Amino acid sequence: MKLLEDRIRKDGTIRGTEVLKVDRFLNHQMDIALINEIGKEFYRLFGDCGVNKILTIEASGIGIACITAQSFGVPVIFAKKNKTKNIAGDVYTSKVASFTHGKVYDIIVSKEFLGPDDRVLLIDDFLANGSALQGLINLVRDSGATLVGAGICVEKAFQPGGDLIRGMGVRVESLARVKCMDEATNTIEFCD
Ligand code: 5GP
Numbered sequence: 001m002k003l004l005e006d007r008i009r010k011d012g013t014i015r016g017t018e019v020l021k022v023d024r025f026l027n028h029q030m031d032i033a034l035i036n037e038i039g040k041e042f043y044r045l046f047g048d049c050g051v052n053k054i055l056t057i058e059a060s061g062i063g064i065a066c067i068t069a070q071s072f073g074v075p076v077i078f079a080k081k082n083k084t085k086n087i088a089g090d091v092y093t094s095k096v097a098s099f100t101h102g103k104v105y106d107i108i109v110s111k112e113f114l115g116p117d118d119r120v121l122l123i124d125d126f127l128a129n130g131s132a133l134q135g136l137i138n139l140v141r142d143s144g145a146t147l148v149g150a151g152i153c154v155e156k157a158f159q160p161g162g163d164l165i166r167g168m169g170v171r172v173e174s175l176a177r178v179k180c181m182d183e184a185t186n187t188i189e190f191c192d
Contacts, residue, residue, distance in 0.1 A: 001038070003037055004038065008188065011024040018159075020178065041175055042068045046121050046148060054072065054074055055139070061125055090112070099132070117145075119146045124136075124152055130165050133161065137165070154176045155172070157178060162177075178191075
């Protein structure tokens, strides 16, 4: 999606060779006009798949998922990062290794909101090593729902998550795929 690539070039900040900051427009300050276009693009890609729920993970996926859900006319569920040790039996749970904080945490979704009749689209801001998506995929599989695919704003294609998740047979659509980037030279290249 050229609009997103251009915005990343203009307002993104590269940290080393691994981390891209998009705080100016996507996951801290949020440019709603841009995210509206992102939501419409996800709808163009997945609009004919019978999606009836959008699932994301707190925190930075929530805003993007909500705006995307307006195009689909469906509810958003966000997996919560569980802070207590006791996980009640009425939730689906999975583990996620945080890319940005280096910790492993549990995510939960109430069984009330996901079940075998659902057709689920996953939405997230970034795909790096694939742990966040894998955690969400586990929740969907445990619930018996059908996984339609994953819509990602920025995939860092030089990290293993994209191959890993596609290798599981999941349809992944990323709107900007970063081939490589370097803070020292302030360069970023996107996949064709
Ligand atoms: P993964 O689980 O695929 O390794 O990482 C995905 C999650 O880590 C996303 O939900 C996102 O919040 C965060 N993340 C991964 N890479 C980056 C990055 O380069 N920049 C930012 N801002 N977040 C990232």
